[in-house]
Amino acid sequence: MPRIEFSGVAKSYPDGTQAVVDLNLVVEDGELLCLLGPSGCGKSSTIRLLAGLEAVSEGMVLADGHRIDHLPPQARDCAMIFENYALYPHLTAFENVAMPLRARQLPAQEVERRVMEIARMLRIEPLMARRPSRLSGGEKQRVGVARALVREPAMFLMDEPLGHLEAYLRLELRAEIRRLQERLGITTIYVTHDQGEAAAVADRIAVMSAGRLQQVGSFLDLLDRPLNRFVAEFVGEPPMVFLPAHRMTADSLAVKGVQIRLSERLAAALCATDDCHLTLGVRPTDISIMMPAPERLNGEVVLVQSQGNHAIVGVDTSAGPATVVVPSGGRPAAGAIVGLVFESEALHLFDSAARSLLYSRGESGDG
Amino acid sequence: MTAARSRNKIPVERPRQPAGAWPIGALRYLVAAVFTGFCLFPFYIIVTTSLKTETNIFAWPPVWVFKPTLQSFYNALFVFGGRGAISYLVNSIMISAVSTFLAVTLGAMAAYGLARFSFAGNRQLAFWILSTRFAPPVAFVVPIYIMVQRARLLDSHIALILVYTAMNLSLVVWVLRGFFAEIPIEIEEAALVDGYSRLQIFWWVALPLVRPGLVSIAILSAIFSWNEFLYAMVLTQSRAATLPVYLAGFSNSMGLAWGEYMAVGTMAVLPILAFTFALQKHLVRGLTFGAVK
Numbered sequence: 001m002p003r004i005e006f007s008g009v010a011k012s013y014p015d016g017t018q019a020v021v022d023l024n025l026v027v028e029d030g031e032l033l034c035l036l037g038p039s040g041c042g043k044s045s046t047i048r049l050l051a052g053l054e055a056v057s058e059g060m061v062l063a064d065g066h067r068i069d070h071l072p073p074q075a076r077d078c079a080m081i082f083e084n085y086a087l088y089p090h091l092t093a094f095e096n097v098a099m100p101l102r103a104r105q106l107p108a109q110e111v112e113r114r115v116m117e118i119a120r121m122l123r124i125e126p127l128m129a130r131r132p133s134r135l136s137g138g139e140k141q142r143v144g145v146a147r148a149l150v151r152e153p154a155m156f157l158m159d160e161p162l163g164h165l166e167a168y169l170r171l172e173l174r175a176e177i178r179r180l181q182e183r184l185g186i187t188t189i190y191v192t193h194d195q196g197e198a199a200a201v202a203d204r205i206a207v208m209s210a211g212r213l214q215q216v217g218s219f220l221d222l223l224d225r226p227l228n229r230f231v232a233e234f235v236g237e238p239p240m241v242f243l244p245a246h247r248m249t250a251d252s253l254a255v256k257g258v259q260i261r262l263s264e265r266l267a268a269a270l271c272a273t274d275d276c277h278l279t280l281g282v283r284p285t286d287i288s289i290m291m292p293a294p295e296r297l298n299g300e301v302v303l304v305q306s307q308g309n310h311a312i313v314g315v316d317t318s319a320g321p322a323t324v325v326v327p328s329g330g331r332p333a334a335g336a337i338v339g340l341v342f343e344s345e346a347l348h349l350f351d352s353a354a355r356s357l358l359y360s361r362g363e364s365g366d367g
Numbered sequence: 368m369t370a371a372r373s374r375n376k377i378p379v380e381r382p383r384q385p386a387g388a389w390p391i392g393a394l395r396y397l398v399a400a401v402f403t404g405f406c407l408f409p410f411y412i413i414v415t416t417s418l419k420t421e422t423n424i425f426a427w428p429p430v431w432v433f434k435p436t437l438q439s440f441y442n443a444l445f446v447f448g449g450r451g452a453i454s455y456l457v458n459s460i461m462i463s464a465v466s467t468f469l470a471v472t473l474g475a476m477a478a479y480g481l482a483r484f485s486f487a488g489n490r491q492l493a494f495w496i497l498s499t500r501f502a503p504p505v506a507f508v509v510p511i512y513i514m515v516q517r518a519r520l521l522d523s524h525i526a527l528i529l530v531y532t533a534m535n536l537s538l539v540v541w542v543l544r545g546f547f548a549e550i551p552i553e554i555e556e557a558a559l560v561d562g563y564s565r566l567q568i569f570w571w572v573a574l575p576l577v578r579p580g581l582v583s584i585a586i587l588s589a590i591f592s593w594n595e596f597l598y599a600m601v602l603t604q605s606r607a608a609t610l611p612v613y614l615a616g617f618s619n620s621m622g623l624a625w626g627e628y629m630a631v632g633t634m635a636v637l638p639i640l641a642f643t644f645a646l647q648k649h650l651v652r653g654l655t656f657g658a659v660k
Contacts (some may be wrong), residue, residue, distance in 0.1 A: 052559070052560075053559065053560070057496075073559040074559060074560075074561075074562040074563060077561065080556070080557065082553045082556070084551065085558040086551065086553035086554050087557075088557075088558065089554070089576065090576055099561050100561040103562035242484075
């Protein structure tokens with residue numbers, strides 16, 4: 001299984017759209033890497049470049065150090081799963097799965113054996129005589145997965161494979177995909193816009209926005225140490241709260257005149273920067289609601305959304321809007337004036353435009 | 368009490384009767400039957416006349432029940448005037464079949480190219496192909512006659528095959544281009560990734576998916592070639608002449624032998640009828656195409 005490397009890859013379309021900009025990314029041998037981002041961020045383009053369905057405009061795509069970006073798709077040995085399944089409507093499920101083997105002109109018995117083996121693995125044997133029009137969405141995608149796996153490809157590309165499926169099927173199939181991938185050890189790139197899905201299947205997640213790679217890391221890395229505001233907002237639910245702040249003393253910040261004491265390590269990060277104007281980032285789960293007091297950031301509750309065992313509370317503070325996650329029992333009424341208290345160990349410190357991280361939990365340095 | 372309860376009851380939607388109970392339904396069938404009968408009656412007369420003896424043809428009042436005979440067919444095909452209809456029938460079948468095959472084959476490839484590859488002038492090329500149908504065929508009779516004559520192809524099968532292929536090609540390209548464009552691109556991308564070349568995809572994936580379109584357009588092309596009269600008349604005399612030419616010349620050379628005339632007419636209509644009936648289910652499938660997701 002190859003190690004895949006994107007080196008300075010860019011893709012622009014004739015109409016001037018820049019789908020991918022200067023992408024440098026390595027997918028390790030046997031790894032499952034998720035490309036995560038909002039729609040139009042270039043994640044689908046990236047795997048289409050790898051599959052050879054689009055030509056790169058700049059840069060190189062390498063597999064085990066060999067350039068593959070000039071090869072036609074059929075020479076790259078990628079298998080792909082499409083969001084809308086892309087099964088051959090005129091063929092039975094069996095023939096759909098057999099197609100990649102027939103392209104390689106395997107003997108009929110070998111085709112039969114391998115198709116049925118993969119069908120057993122995915123539990124779709126009873127469906128093999130049916131046409132795609134007589135399969136449900138989940139069944140279609142299972143056939144799609146079988147078609148991709150049947151020839152033991154060098155890499156496995158999945159473009160929002162579960163996008164069209166119902167929620168319970170998504171949970172089931174994503175576990176199955178992960179299990180198969182681990183068992184077969186195939187280098188896999190998985191595109192999704194759903195962070196829950198990415199967290200569940202991926203070894204590492206690459207977050208993309210507007211054609212640019214923002215950050216690569218495990219889900220916890222992305223949560224605890226987002227490198228910029230985009231990642232901080234996109235990963236983690238509800239999104240991180242950002243408040244403009246400025247330096248007050250050596251170990252405290254002021255948010256709209258309210259003093260926020262910093263932990264020792266955060267204070268060290270503060271010392272390392274010359275900026276006076278900063279942005280404070282806090283996860284809604286790291287804020288608690290108290291009685292209003294002069295030394296607290298106070299605000300009015302404008303929205304309370306119940307989520308079962310917890311509630312998401314929107315608070316309008318003088319420094320800007322904030323979101324707080326509270327246990328259902330302790331939720332305030334809309335219109336109430338409350339004070340916000342931040343978990344001092346869980347604060348994130350960004351520069352004033354929140355373009356880069358200065359400090360995050362679990363990390364001591366200057367970001 | 369009962370009234371109050373029934374008022375409170377939620378009205379239940381009854382399954383509706385098939386549109387119109389019996390008087391209206393029967394009326395519809397009656398109108399349809401009259402219309403169909405009106406359309407089919409001339410055809411009925413052609414077929415029955417071809418099966419009657421000469422005495423029965425001119426009998427008055429008309430004979431509705433009679434013992435059919437194939438004598439007129441036999442005469443028309445093999446006996447008549449030393450040169451029967453059989454050679455014209457063979458010409459018609461050959462020219463229609465070959466020109467339809469060529470038009471659909473070449474047209475499908477051109478249509479696939481226009482639908483799937485973006486190259487400079489794609490749209491202009493497609494429009495130019497369509498533009499060859501802007502003028503009525505009669506406008507090109509003289510130039511085409513001169514071209515065929517210069518190529519020494521007058522009264523040859525090749526001349527008619529080329530002309531019919533050219534005439535059908537534009538229609539084939541336009542219809543199939545639409546069908547190919549409707550195939551979701553992901554299906555072909557899946558085939559690319561599965562290891563198929565463009566040509567293999569065209570043959571194993573795209574063509575089977577547009578089969579309803581292929582069948583419909585083949586029927587239309589065949590009907591056109593089979594029925595075409597103007598060019599057949601101008602470009603052929605005897606060796607390569609088709610049935611319509613023969614039919615047109617029927618009356619002046621032989622007087623009018625109605626039985627034989629109608630026998631040739633029947634033979635001219637039947638193949639198209641059979642062809643259409645045989646492929647009808649594909650025609651219907653063509654309408655439901657596109658249910659891929």
